[in-house]
Amino acid sequence: MSNNTLILGLQWGDEGKGKIVDALSQKADAVCRFQGGHNAGHTIKVKGQKTVLHLIPSGILHENTKCLIGNGVVLALDALEKEIINLQDKDISFVDRFYISSACSLILPSHISIDKARDKKESIGTTGRGIGPAYEDKIGRRAIRFGDLGNIDILKDKINTLVGYHNKLLENLYDEQPHKIDEVIEEISRYEYLYNEYCIDSQEIMHEWIKNNKSILFEGAQGTLLDIDHGTYPYVTSSSTTAGGVSTGLGIGPKFINKIIGISKAYATRVGEGPFLTELFDNHGKMLAKKGNEFGATTGRPRRCGWLDLVALKKAIFTNSVTDLCITKLDVLDEMETINVCIESKNSEPIYKKFPGWLSSTEGTTVYSELPENAKKYIEFIEDFTGCTATIVSTGPSRDQTILR
Secondary structure, eight states: OOOOEEEEESSSSOSSHHHHHHHHHTTOSEEEEOSBOTTOOEEEEETTEEEEESSSOGGGGSTTOEEEEOTTBEEOHHHHHHHHHHHHTTTOOOTTTEEEETTOEEOOHHHHHHHHHHHHHHOOOOOSSSHHHHHHHHHTTOOOBGGGGGOHHHHHHHHHHHHHHHHHHHHHTSOOOOOOHHHHHHHHHTTHHHHHHHEEOHHHHHHHHHHTTOOEEEEOOSOGGGOTTTSSTTSSOSSOOSTHHHHHHHTOOGGGOOEEEEEEESSEEEOSSSOOTTBOOSHHHHHHHHHTTOBOTTTOOBOEEEOEEHHHHHHHHHHHTOSEEEEEOGGGGTTOSEEEEEEEEETTEEEEEEEEOOOSOOTTOOOGGGSOHHHHHHHHHHHHHHTOOEEEEEOSSBTTOEEEO
């Protein structure tokens, strides 16, 4: 029987999923993305070299691991091409190990224009990369799919219809300039070679892998609190970031998921607008931002920082049926004299439990028993409160700076 694991974020994204997927990919046959787009930013550090992945699954750095972009992902072809070229320049091969679902919806230049124009009025704090409008067209049954690149005549007709619709929105609703349809057709048609090299019926290959007992990692993007249904709506992303998104985003049933690893930082961060109960505006927040290098891997925007909210974390663990908790960036707290965690709220204000800091380095620790006693007490309180064991603790950005329990 295959051993398939889902890895997802339990906060607002940026939890360190890329590093954990990369670390576990060494023993996996395949890694699959199932939602989101190039608004994701998964950072992997190996032997001092940093790689940031936005669309391509984090298993790509392991030469024997196959990688699949599932139908739940929305594709920006220019971003995908750039990412492939950057990795190929590092001598990473894509031959017979990288696949893209024919059912992925495409992001057009007009999607990006709508996204940016809308955010000027609504101030949701999106990345402005066209993700939301692309998902809207998918739900509205107007989307252009990756598989449409296989028939240029059909592709041209679909672009003509969709961009014509977008232009009406841009001109009449947002008072913005329309796109020249011929230019969009020319730009998108240029990526026909990506279709020829990587397009596949993703459900067929998933069925083949499962039938042959392959070990598969399902890689989530963003985090639970950004889920379109279960996040801090309307300040959310436009896809299903929770465990349910795997089935719809890859076309497999939930019984094929054997383990669910939920990832949380030892504190909390958020990019963009929206509520953040435990946000810090004092020196503690500045210290977390500086020590944690809290800048978005995709946008470069500074992340808002705060204490860990255990109420939100416990809910996220329940929502996703998490079997294993992973705590990242424990080392960022090394210099804190006191550490707070939110255990409830009253009148929209957090109520904290205080912990003494450990004031010693945990960076690079790989054995749990070697952690400072106060660090272990902090982790064990999180486990007791949430009812979930932290089987993985990250103590630094590199692949080998990890505790496996």
